[in-house]
Amino acid sequence: DTEVTQTPKHLVMGMTNKKSLKCEQHMGHRAMYWYKQKAKKPPELMFVYSYEKLSINESVPSRFSPECPNSSLLNLHLHALQPEDSALYLCASSQEAVAGIRNEQFFGPGTRLTVL
Amino acid sequence: AQSVTQLDSHVSVSEGTPVLLRCNYSSSYSPSLFWYVQHPNKGLQLLLKYTSAATLVKGINGFEAEFKKSETSFHLTKPSAHMSDAAEYFCVVSEPTSGTYKYIFGTGTRLKVLA
DSSP: OOOEEEEOSEEEEOTTOEEEEEEEEOSOOOEEEEEEEOTTSOOEEEEEEETTEEEEEOSOOTTEEEEEEETTEEEEEEESOOGGGOEEEEEEEEOOOBTTBOOOOEEOOOEEEEEO | OOEEEESOSEEEEETTSOEEEOEEEEOSSOOOEEEEEEOTTSOEEEEEEESSSOSEEEOGGGOEEEEETTTTEEEEEESSOOGGGOEEEEEEEEEEETTEEEEEEOOOEEEEEEO
16 A cells, blocks of 8 residues: 545634544555645645654644654644635655655645635 | 755646756755656655666656756656646755754746647
8 A cells, every 4th residue: 555545635614613634654654744735835844753753843833733643644633723724735654764865755635624 | 954946937838749847956965856746636746756876767657857966956857748747846855854854845847738
């Protein structure tokens, strides 16, 4: 299985709602990533998990809360979002780097989030 | 810090003609470089990668790229464009940070293929 799956595909939420995005991979990868992508822009890194521990938080507002319950699963919990948080949220995974070899990231199809 | 510059934000070619998407990088290390493609409302798909083996890298769907250290370039080419190649293309360098690596993306090149 060489794919990263994300659910849901689309999500519409109000500013007072709490929702979660889910990402799953079964490739044995120990690094997992959340990105935010606005229209016509490259993805922006939000969080990196390495061996289920948060290793990078790119100064993301606390209304986004990541969680890595096990090595195959990555969640992004959303609370009190703003309309400007509407975007495509991408998850990715990769092998951890070994002996300086930087491995490619495999991306999921994304969740299209709309905040009303 | 490492960076990548995609020199063209938009490229238009006719179907059946060659494609050239340009990417220059800046790196203090021996870089790892990648090209990804993104079709509308989809995730990113890896086309090819350079990780200090052969300088001419062949990828999927007939794409290839040549790593030129003297020119700090990693341009993506394809001999003959298909309509299905119309998409956004990102050049990426992998940068070490905080005990792991993160991607630094170029701003993207939108490829349009004319019938």
